[in-house]
Amino acid sequence: MINLIKYRYWYFAFSLLIIVPGAIFLAAGGLKAGIDFTGGTELTFSFPGTPASATLEKQLRDAATKNAKLSEAEVVAATRIGGQASGSARYLVRIPFIGNDPQKLAQLEAPLYTAYGCGTTLVHLQGDLLRVPLPKCPKVSLDEQNDVGPTIGAQIRSRATYAVVVAAVFILLYISFAFRKVAHPFRYGTCAIVALLHDVLVVLGLFAILGKLFSVTVDSLFVTAVLTVIGFSVHDTIVIFDRIRENMSRRIGEPFELVVNNAILQSMARSLNTSLTVLMTLTALLIYGGASIRIFVLALLIGITSGTYSSIFNASPLLVVWEYDELGIGRFLKGLRGRKKPPAGRVRPTTANAR
């Protein structure tokens, strides 16, 4: 029988190895916030044929700066994106919020339409004078327009943080409640949370790297992925903890380390199989699914893989570390408590499990 627990510090080291590069990129501001968080407008244009990227990007930038009178810095992006049928190219332009300013949009679009041979006409719309393309311009089309105003952007930012914190708190409470009949239920909750933090850091780190290298942005859908990963990670951890709980009641007198080890080995098949089926469905989605959720699915894939790993190799070994107080934290805390109440002339008997 393999003793997995024996190598627990190797697992912790491996986890650090995965987290540290991501954390560095995170600290270096690698996580690129999308318009959901910063506010702004994103326009996705489709152009016919396959013109050279550089030309089109320059056209887009010129349209934004010369016609719509935006500054260079305000044109955050004007890049080619994938995900369209062959024979046309899609471009994404990201600028400050113009949701209430149809003139700016019209000014930006007008040179593009004329460049591709579509006529334009002057239109008087609700007191604004706009230059719009003649109907039936089959060439250039505005496929998508997303606007997020500053108020909403701020709301999304704060709610996202609340959501993650609230979810973590509720889960901690629930686990502590569900494991109330075991000794130290609070430990189970905390170790599950630590495993969960590990997974969140892995996903964030990955996207910080992607953001720095490929300008991948994160939006509120990404937050959704993170929350789902949290749910799944805990789901996975609980199954193993449940096994530990069961084994504890049946193997009285066995060293904790052995109990946990057995629990892990027994649940291993189930953990891996479940993750496998979920990863299979997600991979199918990644390859065959719609382009607009590709990032979302990728975040889920990475997060759930990490979640499986952390449940087996982080959460459970951490329980062992805590039980044996290998990091000396318990002793340290006891020492603190001891100092607070000076002994009145005799040694105070310490009780086991006083924490």
Next chain:
Amino acid sequence: MRQRNYYFLLGIILLFLVSLTVDLAGTAGGFKVFGHGTPVKQGLDLTGGIRVLLQARNCKGASQDAMTSAIDVITKRVNAFGVSEPQVSQVGSCGVDVEVPDIKDPDQLRTTLGSTGLMVIYGMGSLAQLAQGAVFPYTNVKTYCGAAKASLPCIVANGNELDSGQIGVSTDNLGQPIVLFGVKGGAVGRLSDYTSANVGTGHMAIVLDGKVVSDPNIQGAITGGNGEINNIGTVDAATALSISLKYGALPIAFDIQASDQVSATLGPQYVRASIVAGAIGLGIVILFMLIYYRLPGLLADLALIVYATVIFAIFKLIPVTLTLAGIAGFILSIGMAVDANVLIFERLKEEIRAGKTLGAAIEAGFNRAWTSIRDSNISTMITCVVLYWFGQTFAAAVIVGFATTLFIGVLISMFTAVVVSRTFLRLIVGRGMQFNPALFGAGLEKVGRDDVVIRRSTQE
């Protein structure tokens, strides 16, 4: 026990057939269930369309009554565009969420939504003529034309003197689109007097929401209280303008806080892609279960098919708005639905290896696994609830859709694993089949559990 199991089986088959009917209704063959052809409600990212989130410029000053009448006006305006199934709803204390699938010209809609629709006609006399589209420079104009001590500019017709029944789109004698309007009450007389007095010498400014729509010279007297706005440009723009005026001005000024617009061509592509992905995902999972767990795997696959059918029927009946992320949630829950089965079967294998009879092993397996299933799925459901709240507060249909589909998926998967799989498994007990442990995957594999002490009781 056997009797009860048969009833369960009957119930499951019935459920499956009903769900199948609901699933197919409205799609294949177009037949109806209870008179409803239940189509799947698709979110905007699948149908294409536009969603706009409006927020009152002065949130604190917006009373609920004002909000209600504002939503009424907005709904009428949106409906006037002739779209199918638009949705207008209040978000928070001063927000309005407008979702319009299937709209030809989203820009017109966007501008109409952002427009308060307050139109005032000013007599300008000999003041400088204003350019079209300029901001009307005179603020605090209170005097009506024709009153004593009237100064210029004066008000010929106020916003609430517009006769909405007379608003229409037409063409002038050059074929250019124009918007016709009429005034009522005291404005009719004022219009008549002012135009008569200023033929050829003065002009009148028509101002909409503080911007000059037109400022024409007065060519002749207008006695009937009718007028026209010209120099608009296209028929669509004229239509949009008439819609802004027809239902009255909004009592509150709104700003567009967020909007999403997806062209209708991308949607069906995404749907096709998702169906392919879902089918492939389901296929792989079914294959895997069969190979790894053999007989119980086959039963789990049948349970999975029941699950997928029931879930889809539920989505149709509630109805849940299916977005691309919602479909992802559904596909994700397929993978997770298997989890409960896996838990049960691993337990089953253990019980069989421990030497129990098949019947006892099945019962023990299910009982033992239930606490794990319940506790682990509850944590997923907690995050779904949190996600739902997160998306709801700024009307992000995508996130709400995902949270809903995942939540329902997890809930129903618990049901199918425990009830459906168990019923199927119980069916094969005592069927006279060779009880071959290999059929259950409990063959020669060892997980190294030589030192486990098994208790016969299944209570914790």
